[in-house]
Amino acid sequence: MLYRENGQFKTTYARDQQVFPILQDRIGIALLLLVAFVAVPLLAPEYLFRAILIPFLILALAALGLNILVGYCGQISLGTGAFMAVGAYAAYNFQVRIEGLPLVLALLGGGLCATIVGVLFGIPSLRIKGLYLAVATLAAQFFVDWAFLRVSWFTNDSASGSVSVSGLQVFGMPIETPEQKYLFCLAIVVIFAVLAKNLVRGAIGREWMAIRDMDVAASVIGIQPMYAKLSAFAVSSFIVGVAGALWGFVHLGSWEPAAFSIDRSFQLLFMVIIGGLGSIMGSFFGAAFIVVLPIVLDNAPYWFGIPIDTALAAHLTFMVFGTLIVFFLIVEPHGLARLWSIGKEKLRIWPFPH
Amino acid sequence: MKLKFLPVAAALAAAVISTAAFAQAKEQFFPVLVYRTGAYAPNGVPWANGYVDYLKLVNAQGGINGVKITYEECETGYATDKGVECYERLKGKGGGATVFQPLSTGITFALTEKAPGDKIPLITAGYGRSESQDGLVFKWNFPLLGTYWVAADVLVQHVGKREGGLDKLKGKKIALVYHDSPYGKEPIPLLQERAKMHGFELITIPVAHPGIEQKAAWLQIRQSRPDYVFLWGWGVMNSTALKEAIATGYPREKMYGVWWAGAEPDVKDVGDGAKGYNALALQHGAGIAKVHQDILKLVHDKGQGTGPRDEVGQVLYTRGVISAMLAVEGVRRAQERFGRGKIMNGDQVRWGFENLALDQKKLDALGFAGVMRPVSTSCADHMGAAYARIQTWDGTKWNFSSDWYEADSQIIKPMVKSAAEKYAAEKKLTRRTPEDCQS
Amino acid sequence: MGSFLETLLGGLMTGMLYSLVALGFVLIFKASGVFNFAQGAMVLFAALATARFAEWIPHWTGLSNKLLINLFAIGVALLIMIAVAWIVERLVLGKLVNQEGVTLLMATLGVAYFLDGFGQSLFGNAIYKIDVGMPKEPVIALEKVFDGGVLVSTEDLIAALVAAALVGLLALFFQKTTTGRALRAVADDHQAAQSIGIALNRIWVIVWSVAGFVAIVAGVIWGSKLGVQFSLSLVALKALPVVILGGLTSVPGAIVGGLIIGVGEKLSEVYLGPHMGGGIEIWFAYVLALLFLLVRPQGLFGEKIIDRV
């Protein structure tokens, strides 16, 4: 009964164009942010921060970036891990080579380099479509991994090819404790989510979706496929690059190309599809699902005090994970975001079925 | 979704913490990072079994001066981010983790950044980052028994001896076939150093994870005809390398593996083809010593064996046992200073590892006679020993085929120092003072 | 020159195996429009089954004849793969008809996860042996012509021949048998196929079973080369550039593509690798395929896509 838009008349188009036209949604979001920014830092234990929340936020950001490319512009990419890697290593180089460069600038710099690489590997999309493109993007994946292993300049000539950062700080505030790290990531993620939302509901977003849905018609309306596709690659890989930098700097602290392997790319694609193609919120759902599920699964035996062989537990995790993936794809091919909105619809007209 | 998961996860995590909180007073908690699944499981499993079996043995013998050991396994799958998650999951349990041993160079790198903050030592017996031997910079890392620079150095010494003197290496070709990862790259600086000294040519041939695609690598070897091949592999890469060596007709006698490429899983299913293949032994080899008999008697016979019985005494199993023993002895040593029969925290255990004095007598008492040599660490030297032997596969088992070599500290020390300095500079660390060493 | 020939041969023989795995992809894509990322998992699963049953059968039956044991083991594995095919059709594909290609792709990844976990918890996760009596020692040919001669790995040679035979067999199966024709019909147009009374789900089970069989052969060959172990599931990755180079829907494409990729990989690694620090074969294949696609977006033999308005 509480969830209603009755009596909320939109007198101007501006009001109508808000991201959350319904009052209750706005309140909900406000509460969510309140919890995320205030309650969680006060209550959550360290493990939750380090092992779940921080990875969740960073990967959600990456998924958000990928969603712009796959969900909004319809260009499948299996090279996301590579773009994350570019972001991470570029940011690293900015940091070690430019004395006293602020962290935020290093991260954004990482994002920019990822953008360049992303656009470069996006060019084939002007000719190659669908699964062919998907597999073609693997070229980016493997080439980039190789480059960071082989070209020692990228790793500042570390003998092992593994790089590490420390002493992070923003505007004089250190980013050391899990709470600080969490809040830093959260802030960045929220900002990017808002920016991304604005993009996808604006002119460029419409161009992306037009290309996705019917590229011939789009070009007839005057949309240039080249601009639309490459801008999608650019925006997407920028966000992904920043996420990669965060993954290296904030989450791992020390990393090697293996941290951005092809498994990562698949993992992110999972998030986008399970969460919901073409939905900002879906990226978060997907990330939560893919990050939390395996951890919950292989922690479960200990929580319920069932002594279970580690290997078996790991295999069961694999099996349950795979099954759930398939299950969700069958139940709702359009992802959790769709389930969510259906739920809201039902709630809106509750208790009347129609 | 997020909202739904937060409370759930929070509750569960809380549950974990609380169980940890009222964990029985007199128990020392050992987290066990393992990989029993994935591409590297065949090598990860025996190590893990040995590690856990030894912990069980210690408990069966009454614990560490009466302090019982608790432990929990966490599956890393040899993946860095899973490793980090495991670390975070276990570090707070059982009243605080004693020591971590990730058995993965990648994970070691990641944990090296986290351990100091949590004051938990890392043992990386026979792996990890070579410069972490320098305890004045790497306060929490303990590459006990040897690093990859030690391994590479010993291998060069051995082939030099085989040629009749290091000077005879001039103009020779040595190919390094390595796992394309931090692990495989570690030895390269030292080999380059040695190559400069003795004037042999070093050919480096990377093999991509997981190492099942080596045809090209071995075609290169067949064409460049190196006098020796050093194999820096792990998991399926090792057996594949041997098979390709057979397929391209490279003599196994001229192949030398690092001590992670010298165990039963690497040669078993190659069988006779691997005859003559050599590998380093990280001090110990295969075979049943007193400690193994104890494990069989007090653990396996009680039906508490972790793995199959015939695995006891295998190379990687024994390495697991030794790793566990080192961890336990660190605690014992710490108790000598901070109170017998007490539970040691990470900082105290670190002191223990820093002041290990495992002489032959102690080792014999522990049942490690003939398995390994004495280890004694110091604040400055976190390695404690730099000895290794060569072992050779005769088609059915490993036999020692050389006596002990000690790595040449003349060469390694300066490399460690400069590398450690570089790290300290990057991290803006100051070297530890003598006072700090007392702590 | 001798070494060049060796590399070329090595490439061709490896390529033949790639073709074999690629064929698995193509078959399934042709008939059901699914880009089956579970192919690798199927190879591992099949290999594990074969290896383990080859171990167990003697214990159960006291059989001692190696050939018989292997045949039995492969037979059992085949039954299992057919079961897998049937289950996949029932529980996964049947429920996902006319979904987006990428959704199906993700579903197969789910299947892959399941098979990896299931296979290893069922059959174990150590290294297992498949011994079909492959000769291991190489032979040196043309010693007169080049110094050092040309080394030919007999094992690879046999493997390549078996693969080639199987590929030929499947090509025949597609061209000659009624089932094969039915498959082709389905591939060309699902509705039409149904309208002339071809039961899709039956076809799919058949195709997945055939792909399962291909997986077994690939698994046995790679398995006896490398030992059966988790990493086998990664050989499928090597087949991806092959399928896009050859065209997702083309059997000859898979064959030719496999050979091109195999040779390209090995030559690049051996001759370019040393100048670039090595390890380039992992991406070279993909870049090769990518550049090729820029010229021919539908791959070597893929059908051209014309979108009309």
Next chain:
Amino acid sequence: MSHREIGDMILAVEDISLAFGGVKALTSISFDVREHEVRAIIGPNGAGKSSLLNCINGVYSPQQGKIRFRGESFTQMNPHRAAVMGIARTFQNLALFKGMSVLDNMMTGRNLRMRSNLLLQALHFGPAAREELQHREFVERIIDFLEIQAYRKTQVGRLPYGLQKRVDLGRALAMEPVLLLLDEPMAGMNMEEKQDMCRFILDVNDEFGTTIVLIEHDMGVVMDISDRVVVLDYGRKIGDGTPDEVRSSPDVIDAYLGTTH
């Protein structure tokens, strides 16, 4: 019929030929369109009507011939330039953006006129926001005009066919086109839907003075609303003139006897 004076020639198709591989779709077609007029293209299925439109707005590029539009002449158009010059187009078998709402579909028609860059859009601030609003208002006028207010936020994929056709028209109108190409706007509609559509087309032609080229099968409709008619058969022009002239042309008659009924 509407009372607005026909201006002078705005579009001329000169001797266009198009072939796919060996198949000839169009052979040396020529005709012209005058400002403000409603020009119909008729002909049996496969006569090449749609291909002709595709040549005019550059989706296909003819092997031979010229297209002269507003004084400029092109050997081959490209879709973007066509759009910039004010040629809009609807599609025979709907080519709407199924995943997007009615509103967004129409807003894409305004994209060409939007100037603010990525960054501004991302911040959704100042000019970007204002621009978005102005265009929203324009599109709302078209929505009112087409009487689809109720479906603004609905995904077009979910709309009934007739309404989708309207949205298709609306998207084209949003471009404020000079020349509007309609490819069978009434195909598969029932009587009153057709009447509505006729009304819309004529109103567009009236109120905005948009020049219209439409393909239609329904002879009745064609004869009612068009000023002049081009008749194609097997890719050749077999008739051109006012409805009455065409109706009485012998070639046209037997072409149609040859195909329909």
